[in-house]
Amino acid sequence: MIYLDNAATTRPDGDAFLRAAQFCNENFYNPSARYSGGFAVHTKLDGARESILRWIADPAAFDLVFTAGGTEADNQAVFSGARRGNAVTTAGEHSAVERSFTELKNRGVEPRFAPLHADGSVDAEKLLSLVDEKTSFVSVVHVNNETGAVNDIFAIAKAVKQKNPRAVFHSDGVQAFGKLPVRLTQEIDLYSVSAHKIGGLKGTGALFKRRQLALPPLIFGGGQENTLRSGTENVLGILDFSYAAERQFSALAENYARVKGLRAMFWEKLDKSLFTLLSPQDGSPYILTVSAEGARGEVLQRMLFDAGVAVGTGSACSSKNRFSRILRACGHSESVLDGVLRVSFSRETAEEEVSAAAELFNGIAKKYKSRV
Amino acid sequence: MEKVIILRYAEIHLKGKNRGYFERMLSMNLEKSLKGLRHELHRTSGRWLVEKFEEGREGEIAGRVSKVFGVHSYSVGLLTGSELDEIYAAAKLVAPQSGSFKVETHRGYKKYPLTSPEISAAIGGRLLAGNPNLKVDVHAPDSVVYIDVREHGSALVFGEFGAGAGGMPVGSAGKGLLMISGGIDSPVAGYMMAKRGLTVELLHFHSYPYTNDGAKEKVVTLSKLLSPYTQVTRLTTVSVTRIQEEIHAKCANELNVTLLRRFMFRIAERLARERGYQCLITGESLGQVASQTMEGMTSSNAVVTLPVLRPLVGFDKDEIIERAKAIGTYETSILPYEDCCTVFLPEFPATKPKLSFVEEEEGKLDVEKLVCEAMQTAETIAF
Known part of the structure; x- marks a missing residue:
């Protein structure tokens, strides 16, 4: 089979999987357990977190929250970020953002959609015209998953912040991460990524978060991921993600x-x-x-x-x-x-x-x- | 005292000398429907008793047997001894907590020391004395406690009647092949013929790659939803892709569907003869779509000699939908998978195709070769 549907998912990186599986096989402890076995898993997770962070961001300026995939990362961004007034996005978003924006209506936030150019990129001027002093959240997909059009999220984010410094800026980076050279700037508050688009496993994703930004959690419970995403960590998926990213970013x-x-x-x-x-x-x-x-x-x-x-x-x-x-x-x-x-x-x-x-x-x- | 389920026949009692045959069929079908559940099935004077099942599973058993055609009604009841005290103990469990009631007794064992009205009076009186919230109303009671005194010192006590599926036991009226599309109508058509005692097997036409695997999967799901009623065990799928392409390439566009249906009927008849089915069944309803007009049906019937049963022919869409919902196939039927991709659908299909024109257009095709090729694609799935 000639596989040319890599934007849907990629073949898992076998080496990455074996490395991750081997660790998990020997270290099955709960990362929150307070004996040394659990602590070792916790440390390993933090290593993976930092290694993934470094590929596109400054670990001193950004945090990384692991999620159960790109969709969850997008949901977390939208529902944690868009809390009042209006929220602005593009007509070219993945359903994870688009459907979440539609839901915002039911939660008292007005969703606004900016039109696209014929190639799938957003009409940035029109997008900016939708941003006003009541805008609490802006989301612009980095790479359009259906056409491959690249939005200049850095310039757009800067312009958004000039117009409304309090608006939280998010970008869905699922199709860009590990594929395009990216360096997150201070204007980007949130950035979602997914493991299985770069050789990782399905069911693992992450949300990059600017350190200074305070967010409410989407999922409550045991307080994992700095209280932002409760639930026992998907150790296998996360380690595998970091190894797959290593391979992907190194070249x-x-x-x-x-x-x-x-x-x-x-x-x-x-x-x-x-x-x-x-x-x-x-x-x-x-x-x-x-x-x-x-x-x-x-x-x-x-x-x-x-x-x-x-x-x-x-x-x-x-x-x-x-x-x-x-x-x-x-x-x-x-x-x-x-x-x-x-x-x-x-x-x-x-x-x-x-x-x-x-x-x-x-x-x-x-x-x-x-x-x- | 033991929980039992009492089943009563539907129309079988009308049958004279063939009664044994119908009863054996029903008994077999009941056993089939209860497969995998511990139970004993006994026939006693004009009804069946399901006994010795696991406690708490009476709901599941009632659900299954109520879908078996030939069952008129059922009751969950108690099997107990025929001493008055024993009957009273059971009646107390069956009787309502409040409201009006009456006791109705049937005495199959005629040597019992009390008559039926005496038993009713005795039990009714004790129930009334034991619960101040009850009152007797023999004309229009809220609930009825039924007592059935049987031979060998046993009695049945039960309350409500649940409706069975009615009809005749599947298998008692022969075998038919249902053309199932994945839409709303054909499952209902299959249901209705099974209800009259026909064993129904399924045939589905697909046009992969113009249709997708989801469409096939949907038909499999529908077959499984139907099977408690029809006891269907096999579904055959046949590809009509080549036929559609040929018709599209060579024949008048407005006849696409008319011609395709003639091929489907031919293939269905061939399969039916190979496997010993005695008729074809479709979900057609007169005038519902372009191909289901009198002329359309005439054109399809012209290529087969087996009888074609169309149990929905006089039904409105609303009536069909209502039945589909009652059987439980509707939700699956409306899933958005097309059974026939719209790429081959003409914008203006012929609603009154003249048979002579249809035959003339069909003359441009190598019918026999196309039918044989299609037969080669037949795949049978057994559940």
Whole structure:
């Protein structure tokens, strides 16, 4: 199987998993236990925390709260940060942020959504115009998970803070973490990441938090994670996350350049009479979204999987939610939305795989169009 | 004293010399429905008793047997000795805590020293004396305590009647093949034919990769939801992808569905003959969609000789939905998986296709080859 659905999840890093599993097998103690065995696990967790922190932030200025995934980190950010007035986000957010914003309405906070450019990036000017003195929270996705468009969250955060220094700024960094060079600045209050998008395990994520920022918890209980996220820590997932991140970050720049080449090559090889490009040229190299206009993306996706390539899609054959909310917000027509396929790469993707996949894309789209 | 469940037949009592056959069928189906639960099933004068089950599981057992066709009603009751004191002890447990009541006695054992009204009076009087919140009302009581004095010194005491599924025992009326789409109607159609005693097996058509595995999974779920009633054990799936593609490529667009249905009927009949089913069953309802018009049904019937049963033909959608909800298939049926991808659906399907035009268009296809190819894709899932 040629696996090109890495924005959905990645193949777990085997070495990272073995290292983490071995530790957990020998050190199963509860990290909160007050005997030395428990303390050793606690120390190990803090080591993992610091190691992950260092990759994109200054550990003196930021904390890291482990969560049960990117969705929880986003929920924590939104519900802890947006407590009054209004909250501003983009029309290009992952459902974890988008649905949370919709829920804010029921909690007395007015959600505001800024429109997107055709490539999926937010219209920053319009976003800023939605921010006022009553804005308590702003959330802007770093890399759009459906088009790969990159938002300049640092510039946006700075502008937001100039307009309203009290607004908490959050960014969903799930598709950027370990893929794009990132250094969190003081304007970024919160930043969510997920382990399984970089070779870690599903069910593990984290929220970067600026140290000075005081947040109420989302989950109450035994007071773990500095009272911000109660529940016995997922030691296996967290250690595995730190080892996977180690591997991912140690070659970030080389991978970035290589994957950028693969992405360009893939697009180069696609038959332009069959496919149109929806991703921006300067987007994340890890995501390439195209549309086989007039075809059904979901059907192509199954045909491709049966032919040996796994890719993502932006459409569903079902009548409910047939089209991607985000791509619709980019302003595409229904026939374009119907035919969406998302190709997403990883550091493991090989050149031969990319060219073989492009051939299959052309062949299958042609076959589909001849039959339907 | 022991908790038992009393089951009464539905229509079987109308049957004369065949009664034994129907009773054996029902008995077999009851046993099937109680598989995995410790119990004993005994037939006594015109009804069944489920005995010797684990304490506290009477609700589960009643739930299962109430779905077996042929059961008219059931009661959870107490089996006790026929001495008045024993009957009273049971009646006290069955009787309501307050309100009006009466006692009704049936005396199957005619040598019992008291007559039925005497037993009712004796037990009723004691119940009344023992609970000041009760009063007797023989005309319109809130509740009734039933006493059934049987031979061999035993008696049954019970209160409420629960409704059974009614109908005839599944298997007593032959075998049929239900074409199940995943929508709301076909499970109800299967339910209704099983209710009349037909053994129903299922056939589902899919058009993978135009439809997804979710659609198939949904039909499997529906089959499992139906099985307490129909006791279905097998579902066969057949791919009609090639057929849809061929029709789409070669025939008049407005006939896509009409032609596809003719293929489905042919495949269904072939499978039915191979496996000894005597009829086809569909969930069609006259005029519900373009293909379910008189002309549409005529066009489908023209390619088969087995009888096609359409138990919902005179039902409104609302009536079908109501039944689907009652059987418990509705929530699954409305899950958003398409049984037939809309890519092949014409914008304006023919509502009154002329048979001659349909046959002419179909003449452009190698029907036999396509049917044979489709038959090759048949997969049977046993539950």
